[in-house]
Amino acid sequence: MKTYYKKDFPVSEARRYLEPTPAVLLSSLYEDKQNIMTMGWYTILEFTPSLIGCLMSSGNPSFEMIARSKECVINIPTADMIKKITGIGNCSGADTDKFEKFSLTAQAASEVKAPLIKECYANFECRLYDKTLRDKYDFFIFEIVKAHVAVSPKYPETVHYRGDSIFMVSGKNVKEYSAK
C-alpha cells in the first residue's frame, strides 16, 4: 500500500480537508484494546480552538472506548481504500482486530494515546472537548490538538457517503472566481 510523507499541519486549517466531510476512520485506544470505526456524520464547529462535532452510534464499541479514554484520531483515507472503509464500517470491533483484518498500521500519536492509521492521507489527533449532547444525540465535540497531513498530493481523492452503498468521489478543486 501507498504510504505518505506527512508534516505537521495547522489545526485551525482542518476545514481544508474535513469541511467536504469525506468518510473518515476514527481510531481509538482504551486500556489494551484498539479499534477503528468509519464515520460520515461530523462537522467543523470552530477554527480556534479547532473543534469538530461527531456523531458516533452508541451501539458501536468505539463509543464506549472514546467516552472513557476521551481521545481519538480522525484519519482521512483516500478513495483507493474504499474497500477498507466499507469493510471497517460493516464489522464490529467487539470481535475483530480491525488493524489486523484490514492490514492497517497503528502508529504512535504525539498528543494522545490513540493510534494514528499510518496508511491514511491525514491524521487529526483529538481530545474530547464537550459531551453535553452525547447522551441525547450520540454527539461528541472534539478538539483537534495535532494534525499530520501528507505533503503530496495537495488534495487527496476522497469518498463521501450518500447512503445505500453509494459514494460520491471528490472531484476537481476550483477557485471560486474560475467557475462558469
Next chain:
Amino acid sequence: MKTYYKKDFPVSEARRYLEPTPAVLLSSLYEDKQNIMTMGWYTILEFTPSLIGCLMSSGNPSFEMIARSKECVINIPTADMIKKITGIGNCSGADTDKFEKFSLTAQAASEVKAPLIKECYANFECRLYDKTLRDKYDFFIFEIVKAHVAVSPKYPETVHYRGDSIFMVSGKNVKEYSAK
C-alpha cells in the same frame, strides 16, 4: 437560469444529498424580512426524526431571524451557481435583499413560512428542534419536516468549500464494490 421539476422526497433520506455537505443556502423569514446565508458547517444527526446540526455565526442577521422564527429552509444550489453562493456569503442581509441582488425567486414552502429558493436543486423545510448548544457554539439542531428534490438529474453537481476561496466540485458516484 435553469429551473427544476421537483417532487416530495422522504425526509429520512436527506443524507443522500446532505452527507457530502455541499455548500448550501439557508433561507429565512422573520416578520416582513427574508434573508439568505451560505452555510458549509453542518451534519446529519439522525434519520427519524430527520435531524441536522448547523453552525450559524451569531454575527449573521440570519442567526437572529432563525432564532426568533424557529424555522428555515436548507436549499442545495448546484455548481453553476457558485458565483451566487460566494456572493451571498460575502454580503450582509442587514443592508441587502439577497433574493433581489442575486436574482433568486422566493417560493412558498408548505410546512414553514420561510421561503424556498426556487432555482435550487433541492429544498429542505426545517423547524428548530434543539437550541441547547446555540449560545455556546452557535449550533442549532433542526428537524427537516418536508423535502422537495429535483427529479432529474439523480445527483446534482455541487460545490464543497475548503476555505481560502477553494471549492471541491462533486465527482462521480460509485457503488462501494465497484472501486479499484
